[in-house]
Amino acid sequence: MKITVNINGKRYSNDVEPRLLLIHYLREVVGLTGPHIGCETSLCGACTIELNGKAVKSCTMFAVQADGANITTIEGLAANGKLHPVQEAFWNEHGLQCGFCTPGMIMASKQILDRNPNPTEEEIRHGLEGNLCRCTGYQHIVNAVKAAAKAVGA
């Protein structure tokens, strides 16, 4: 089936099998390996991308469902060589160790701040419930989201 999607501002048209998962389309057909496959069972959030402004788990969606959509992956956040404020904050606050969960964490964090520029710690933790990290213990990730909120608000 022919699909056309806009990914990080670029148009892609491809012929895909209906059963091709969006994460496999992004990684293997388009070549964007930023979104990771952590669990493949809809639990870890490493595959999180933005679809028409909403954070979704791209391992739990078929590429054909995204026909006509606007997609942003972690690769699409930095602009003109400048990191997105959430990326900058993860870096400054040590919001990552191995980095495996990070692309998904950042996309989920961006969703929190897009919807609520001034979240409480509880709101941040609630917003990250769909993302697992096996390294950081989450505290630095929460700090990073707080720092990003401050940076964007400033």
Added chain:
Amino acid sequence: MIPQTFDYTAPSTLDQALGLIAQGAKPLAGGMSLIPMMKLRLASPEHLVDIGRLPELRYIRDDAGVLRLGAGCTHYEVETSPLLRGKCPLLSETAARIGDVQVRNMGTIGGSVAHADPAADYPAALLALEAQIVLRGAKSQRTVAASGFFLDTFATALEPGEIVSEIIVPVEDAGAGTSYQKMAQPASGFALVGVAARLRRSGGTIVLARLGVTGLAPHAYRAASAEKALEGTPGTAADIQMAASRIAEGVEANADLHASADYRRHLAAVSAARAITAALARTA
């Protein structure tokens, strides 16, 4: 984790979708239950009809004393709808407790209701709200009360060829108090048990009590005996404990590796007491 091959159609109208479903195609809404099952090959439909993007199934309307929700409304839309938050806060509160934000962005109320997972959250709220569920086929339409819809684990009143097209909930009485209390299984977020309470008080006496319970039994149910125990009382701590202790009366409790039947019954009583207490505090 690659599903079986299948055909996929994304029709632009509900009528086209219903026509294909009448011929045996399976609806795909948010995919948050169906796709995980297809990946595990627990489900292998031959033809998927994408109803998740149909504008016709995506509305929340105030209609003369009731609120009508299209089956395609996502959990996020239910959670954040100003109309629902103002006029049926129990449904928004329940939606906010489903899964995680990515699941709420995709999953739909129609999909959840049709799937009828015994641990799903909405059924508890819909039972407490005495909601109506509208079922549509290519040439039919009927309305079923929530109490007659959830029949067993993953089994509902849906007939082949029918979809859930609309959910109807009442505009909440200004003085009513509601609350949904859930004990989540920490890994999946699903309810070990969840209790939705909806109460009305008049002159210091509880005149209406509706308690919907999910997670405990093969399907969500209304705890009639606990409701009766509560109605007519002032709702003291002792009244609440008495009602909560009857929350599991007459049902056979589920047991799995996450919680034994006894533990689930215990959690149900605790959740019921919390839900009743919180709802009572919100009554005017």
